[in-house]
Amino acid sequence: MNKIMAVSTGQISQQKDRNITIPLDSSRPFTQVFEPCKKNATIDRYFSFFAGMEADMLETSSYRTPSMHERGMLTMKNRITRKAILLGLALFMTVSAIGCGTQAVTTSTGAEAGKTEQSAAAKTEAPAAEKSEAAAPKEPVKITYPSYRVGVQVSSQTERTLLKEFAEKFGSEVEVVVEELPSDTAYTDKLKILVASNELPDLIDGKNGMLDLAVKSGQAVDLTDYLNADPEYKAEIGDAALNANLRNGKPYAVSMGRQLVGYFYNKELFAKAGIKPAETWDEFMTNCEKLKTAGIVPLSLMTGENAWTTNLLLASIVGTSGDAGNAFMNKQFPASYETPEMIDGLKKIQAMLKNYTTSDALGGLYANAANNFMQGKTAMIANGPWMTPDFANPEKSLPGFDKMVGVSAYPGSGMFNSYEIGYIICSKDKEHADAAFKFLKYKTGIHAQQLALESDGIFPLTDKVPISEELKQTNPLVAETASVGLKAKYNYMFFDVISQANVIDTFAKLYPELAFEKITAEEMVVKLTEAAARNKE
Amino acid sequence: MALNTTKNIKWVIAFLVPTILLFLFMYAFSLIILFGSSFTDWTLGMKVSFTGLRNYLELFTDNEDFLKSVFNTVVWIGLQATVHVTIGVTVALILARREFYWKFVRTVYMIPNIISSAALGMMFLCFLNPDFGALNSIIRLAGQKDFSQNWLMDYKTSFFTVTMMWLPFAAVVTILVLAELAAIPESIFESARVDGATELGINLHISLPMLRNIIGTCAILAGTSMLQKLDMILMTTGGGPGNRTMNLPIFIYQNALKDNNFGLANAAGVTLILIGIVTVWIISRAFRMGHSNT
Structure with missing residues (x-):
């Protein structure tokens, strides 16, 4: 060399x-x-x-x-350089330490002030509010609001409309700074980092476990006084919705809608196989077999993401299995999943994943499952009425597909009836909390509920918003869902509501193992219990 | 002269300080927190408490996912530092002959490396979809009418499929080795040829020994890239089916951002750093890096 x-x-x-x-x-x-x-x-x-x-x-x-x-020169040079570096470092460390120190002090006082004000929110006049009133020139209060309802997300159009209307009506008082976070995962991951650094935005969505994190970390604002001060608005939300998601007996979140969810089926494919929506789960399984014999894939299932369509079926099997199973599906955060109903449900799901679904169900995404149904490849999909606009969309569905679809309650007369967790205020001071409440009120009030019903098929919180004749004409599936939902014998909630976020991930992780018979239903419930136990109280 | 020296020192400081500050605040500070918090029970929204070695004990004694992750990470590092580098070097040696196609191949081979890996993950997800994916469709066209293989989610194929998403694409290695090859004086090859050496002989006895340092560097780069492989796996299998394709970054991501257990995740992070250090040490030793060739 x-x-x-x-x-x-x-x-x-x-x-x-x-x-x-x-x-x-x-x-x-x-x-x-x-x-x-x-x-x-x-x-x-x-x-x-x-x-x-x-x-x-x-x-x-x-x-x-x-x-x-x-070469003495270099040694000498080194010595001088080293000294200089040390000196420079020392200088910069000092400067930055001072800088950091001041900053730290400011933040902590800010946080302190926020906390005291939060606890003193009951007292009408907090010092910060006085100060802001004293500072006369009315700049609109800026509140931060991250949103996943952006881009092509199903409710993004409604979100844009509400934001625009709010800016027109209250723009001089409150300016909503929207941070777009496309996808639930991006949204939740970002907020979790902000929980850790005590910097949650002014208004957030409490789903995927955020409500509990915001309350536990002391950043969520108790809304009792805000709601009591405005009885008219409180009535628009209704007691049922408010009581559905209390934490420590207090309302921290205001729901923005109610989900009534059955399942959709393809009438033409059902006719071809000579079947009708099943009354019992045994009949449901027989129907699946008949569809399969007729050369039709029965179910749109998926186990990727949050295993949504698969978990809807599992929840329905458990929720309609009797009083014990129904109670299980209505109680938040079960400590144990090792119940006979869960084991029976998972065995049925195992059979469905093995025999009655598409080849891309394992690891598949919601988009795959929805696409399979809307292209007429599968006969059934468990999903809510927010999907109905897609049925009429020629870019997503077969032509005339909306006429082919029927909606049904689950076998055993079951239907999801679940309030969304809704929005939480996490402002650091009263001025921002007030502003955030103004926006929250607009975002969840009767007008927003009406809009969500008409364009997204999300049901209103109370009967103050009627289901109009017009809606029955334009979107019969939504109206049908409502009437089917009212007749259902069993009501229950989503796994996404009753289980912690990591349990949902465990479902998604274990379904392929179940389908490949690497684990049994009995083993799977044990692992679900273990996952639930990892959420320390 | 003395004046010149002080001038230099100013420059030395000016150039060093940003890097040192960056290192201190971006890395040193984070590393200290990482290391410190790995000995604590730190769950999001809760008080942090010191628990000694409990996180490590939990990881190494009864966490199947963690042990599988470590195993997979080590296997992938091994494959990347050997097979991947071998592929890259072989392609470089072929291209170094400067046949008519060499520039074209070099460019085409580079394409997978300039696509964002999240987008690559999406592409593979569609390409490998058992229902409409291109791969299965081609196999069906070739005669196997009812062929349907869930490449990413089937226990038999998932690890292999995920590995193939990056193992063959060694363009970076190829580029680096090609550059180093170009620096070897042509006269050496000429004299070898005059002495009657074959192409294979030249490659084995002249090129490869002279490329030892750059190949070692490539092995380190390729091996350590497996310490941070997250996006492609997250986009395709998410570590599944079960924990079949889980590696340490996925494990850390799930524990930190799904289970909210920062303490446990950081203990796994410390393990990841240690694996990285050991990897670099072993590869440097194996290639006798930093020693001259004689």
């Missing part, structure tokens, strides 16, 4: 040799060494330095070769 280098980098080596031949005497100051060739000193130094460096690099030996050390 050395020889080769000598060939290819001959010039450099020569220069290096010349460099070494310069007489060195460490007792003499290094300026004197260069005295004889003073004129060319700078150039010489330049060359010798780089030539030495390059040659060393090419030799790939370390920098601390004896030849370098012999």
